[in-house]
Amino acid sequence: MKEIIIGTRPSKLAVAQAEIIANMLKEKYPGYNFELKKISTKGDRILNKPLAEISGKGLFIKEIEIALLNGEIDLAVHSYKDLPAELAPGLGIGAIPERVTALDSLIAKKGFTLDQLPPGAKLGTGSLRRKAQLLNYRPDLEILPIRGNIDTRLKILNETELDGIILAAAGLKRLGWEDKITQYLNPAICIPAARQGALAVEIREDDQEMRDLLTAINHQSTAILVTAEHAFLDYLDSGCKVPIGAYAQFKNNKLVIEGMVARVDGSKVLREKVTGSKASKTEARLLGIKLAKRLIAQGAREILTEIKEGKK
Numbered sequence: 358m359k360e361i362i363i364g365t366r367p368s369k370l371a372v373a374q375a376e377i378i379a380n381m382l383k384e385k386y387p388g389y390n391f392e393l394k395k396i397s398t399k400g401d402r403i404l405n406k407p408l409a410e411i412s413g414k415g416l417f418i419k420e421i422e423i424a425l426l427n428g429e430i431d432l433a434v435h436s437y438k439d440l441p442a443e444l445a446p447g448l449g450i451g452a453i454p455e456r457v458t459a460l461d462s463l464i465a466k467k468g469f470t471l472d473q474l475p476p477g478a479k480l481g482t483g484s485l486r487r488k489a490q491l492l493n494y495r496p497d498l499e500i501l502p503i504r505g506n507i508d509t510r511l512k513i514l515n516e517t518e519l520d521g522i523i524l525a526a527a528g529l530k531r532l533g534w535e536d537k538i539t540q541y542l543n544p545a546i547c548i549p550a551a552r553q554g555a556l557a558v559e560i561r562e563d564d565q566e567m568r569d570l571l572t573a574i575n576h577q578s579t580a581i582l583v584t585a586e587h588a589f590l591d592y593l594d595s596g597c598k599v600p601i602g603a604y605a606q607f608k609n610n611k612l613v614i615e616g617m618v619a620r621v622d623g624s625k626v627l628r629e630k631v632t633g634s635k636a637s638k639t640e641a642r643l644l645g646i647k648l649a650k651r652l653i654a655q656g657a658r659e660i661l662t663e664i665k666e667g668k669k
Contacts, residue, residue, distance in 0.1 A: 360390045361570075364421045364430035367395040368506040370528045374556055375434040377531065378574070381454065385573040394430050396421045418559075422448060425559060431567055433559040436528075437552035437583060442591040444559070451560035452571035453580045457527040459554040459604055461487060461547050464514065464529075465521035465539040471495065471546065478520040481513060485621050487523045489600035490547045492623025507532065523547075527554035548602035548617045548628070551586035555579055578607065584638040585614045588645030593618070593657065599664050603645070607635055616648045618657040621664060627655045 361382070365375035372393065379391040398420045421433045422445045432451065444450075463471055463480075471494070474480075481503035482488055488500040503513050507528055514522045521539070529535055558574075560567040586603040593601060600621055605614040615630040629651040633644040649657075 359388070360392060361432065361567075362430045363391060363393050364396050364424050364433040365393055366421070367397055370507050370532060371434070371436075373531050374436065378432070378434045378454065378556065378558060381574045382570070386570065389570075394424070396424055396430075422559070425561060431560070431564070432571075435557045435559060437555040437557040438525075438550045440552075440557055440559075442587065442594070447562055448559055449562040450557050451568050452558040452575040453583060454556050454558070454574050455576035456555040456579045456582070457530050458541075459549040460526045460544070461523055461542040461549055461553075462526035462529060462538040463521050463523055463540040463542060464511070464537050466514065467520070468539055469521070470540045471542065474498070474520055479518060481510065481517075481519045481522040484523070484550070485598070486550055486600045486602050486617075486619070487547060489619035489621055489623045490602070490617065490626060491523070493619065493626045494546050494623075496623065507534075511537070525549070525553055544604050544615060548615060549604050551590040551601070551603040552583045555583045581612065581635065581638050581641045582606070585612060585641035585645040585648075588642040589614065589616050589649045590645075592646045592649035593652075593661065599661055601661075603648070605641070605645075608632075611635060612641060612644060614644055614648050616652055618652050618660055620660055625660065627652050627657055627660070629655065 363375050363379055365371045375393050382391055398418060418435055418439060424430045425433050426447055476497045477499060479499045479501055480491060481501050483502055483504050491498055491500055503510055503522065507524060510522050510524065526538060526541055529538055558571055582605040585605040589603040600619040603614060603616040605612060611632050612635040613630065613632045617626055617628045619626040629648060631644055631648045631651060634640050
């Protein structure tokens with residue numbers, strides 16, 4: 358029986374996501390044996406700093422990509438939003454399975470929704486994107502930085518004075534913890550991170566066997582949606598260190614993508630939405646670029662420059 362080694366980060370969520378891919382492949386290819394290899398990354402090891410303060414790209418993938426390039430693993434499973442706009446030379450995306458949900462979610466101690474939280478309520482998040490949008494929606498909130506995997510963040514919520522935390526809903530759903538969600542945050546309040554909720558299976562570009570194998574689990578509609586979001590992010594040349602978000606959906610047989618760029622303190626949030634054909638990834642990419650250009654015309658580039666220079 359041929360063995361396929363799947364690389365993953367060691368967190369409970371990352372392992373669950375890798376197991377989802379392994380099980381999908383097992384169902385399609387019962388003659389193969391799929392094994393997981395856990396690999397710790399820089400992002401897993403440095404937990405005492407906010408993500409925005411840690412230098413370098415690919416905080417949650419570099420060590421895994423090295424193992425992939427060295428042939429120690431055959432596939433790597435990532436949360437797509439953790440991937441930089443450009444992958445390491447020699448690597449590519451072999452499959453994008455169906456996305457669960459892209460939305461952010463609130464987990465509140467007392468079961469409050471965002472609107473029900475008392476004045477001055479304390480919310481924890483490691484995301485500048487979430488912080489900016491939440492402060493724009495409710496300037497009275499106190500947004501505190503937290504890091505760690507989902508288990509750690511839930512523990513912090515239970516053991517501190519935080520009133521709630523904000524997490525990607527997809528992770529909670531994949532762990533079977535959907536019942537912990539108090540509220541799914543409407544994109545009108547909080548546009549998700551580009552590619553949030555989607556998984557990406559990374560392979561060596563010259564590995565045709567793996568590429569062929571993964572065709573069976575690729576979800577074309579999800580691939581089109583995240584292509585639009587990825588193009589938006591790539592055109593703005595931004596990552597997790599700035600408040601930027603994008604969310605693509607199919608509505609009435611059209612592809613609709615909305616995006617945002619904001620100051621960290623939430624004092625200014627630029628939002629825009631564009632609509633186009635849902636026919637292909639090429640058109641999705643062009644639509645994502647069109648959205649980026651619309652926001653640049655509104656002043657997005659100036660905001661991003663301010664943030665990078667430490668002014669806001």
